[in-house]
Amino acid sequence: MINKSYFGGFILLGFSGLPQLEMIIFGVVFFFDTIALTGNTAIILLPLWDERLQTPMYFFLRNLAILDLCYTTNIVPQMLVNVWGKDKKITFGGCTFQLFTDVALCTVECILLAVMFYDRFNAVYKPLHYVTIRNPQLCQGLVAMTWGIGITNCMIFSLYAMSLPRCGNHHLDHYFCDIPVMVKIACVDTTAMEETLFALCFFIFLAPLLLILVSYGFIVIAVLKIKSVTGRQKAFGTCFSHLIVVSIFYGTVIYMYIQAENSSSQYEGKLLSIFYSVVTPSLNPLIYTLRNKEIKGAIKRLTGKEKVPVETAGH
Template sequence: MEIWLNQSSTDDFVLLGIFSYCATDFVLFSMVMAVFTVAVCGNVLLISLIYIDDRLHTPMYFFLSQLSLMDLMLVCNIVPKMAVNFLSGRKSISFVGCGVQIGFFVSLVGSEGLLLGLMAYDCFVAINHPLHYHILMSHRVCLQIVGGSWTFGILDGMIQMVAAMAFPYCGSRIVDHFFCEVPALLKLACADTSLFENLLFACCVFMLLLPFSIIVASYARILAAVVRMRSAQARKKAFATCSSHLTAVSLFYGAAMFIYLRPKRYRTPSHDKVVSVFYTVLTPMLNPLIYSLRNQDVIGALRKSLGHCRIASQH
């Protein structure tokens, strides 16, 4: 531990990380890097397909492109620094770097949570008001949904970053995590953080439960509409429309609520780190797979793009 501290300046923090240097952890690290590579490639591919294929220029795919952009930025904010620290043996991160990581992380998680919640409204309109879909989900409404998600997420990230980095850190600078996260950092502050922690908890409740309530309300209406459908084919189509979104919501909100809405006395660094890997690395990999492998439009766009590449290579 002293070696790590001597490698950094007095303003640096030390990230303990999640891996040691035993053979098993080298295998786990390799698995995380493989998942990171799939996440980056999958999200870049999905964004590219939505951008170049005219058939995917619809509200749902516009939201998916923004979701993929958030996931791409999230994994690139966390994993490269973790990998560099592990491979180099240096555990330090600068004070400014820590603040930037907090700002990006909170902004992206908040924006993604809000966007997933508001995407439930898109599913609701598609099933309950199909004839008025293009009116209710106009280009202006889509921009407002995406813009609102980014704005509130970034605002939340900026507030938490400024507040967390304003506390004095005059004792130990060893962060028991693999990235700079506000709750882990506040344990090192040599000042009373109870008021800020209460406000942070209230903010997390708002940022998670508000979109989650939109999801519950939207799917309650969707379920009522599906029950009234007489056609089995119509029910199957409605389920296909919402199943991918429900899967993504379950993954994201399940992990986020476990991390941020548990009472403080039940939280342990080891549990937090494991679940953090799930929603900072695994979920960004799964989202493009969920929305592409179960979506014929995306598969069709991929085949079309591969066909164009094959023709171009032949010429």
């Protein structure tokens, strides 16, 4: 029997069983979200002000920042409301939109990170042909391809997950709407859905990761052939920064979606979700800006702190 208080939406349980932990999570999420909003907004705006940053690398980086900004905006507001107050409700429409957006953005980021690393591979391994290979039309086409795959993926699996019969069960053991959570409350056999989801995760997550690892292997070989120590350090520095981002994002996402679900890992899964949905988008701009001289130089020029050489008369 459906409870009379059922309002046509869902109740996000979140960490309601641990009220003290909820306050800590609220502070942590708010802190990292502030960093994510500030850092990603800066990365989006800087190339518009500084022509030196209008290169393929920063084109992809700006798209990653837009992606992270949309991701945190989609997840964090509902999460903060969920952990702060007693109202854990979300409407059916709000849950559907959140689920569709989450699946699309997560898919796009997985593929975009691989595209960015392939860009670095061409810059290091084929520097003489890099300008020809990475023309603006090709860059825009690659980004459009990632969005096309992400939207297609979310339309197929999100629609199926939301259409599963739930027999009046509207309690989601999470703090936002996600496919595994929706599948878990279904009152029909979802074995086929789970197997298909696993295969999709293998293709969407592991295939780009494999491409990244192969590209990185070729990059290491190419960098070791560079005679200049400074050149090797610069090449390794750029790729190492990207590798940190890839490790953090893919590591948490793959663990979340490919591991077997069990009751003992419920809170662990929720905490990992916070990590890849909030912490990672805040680390991306920090990692890229703190290790990037060009971005730091653009910030100095924008703020007028860059030292301009002054010509003096001969003595």
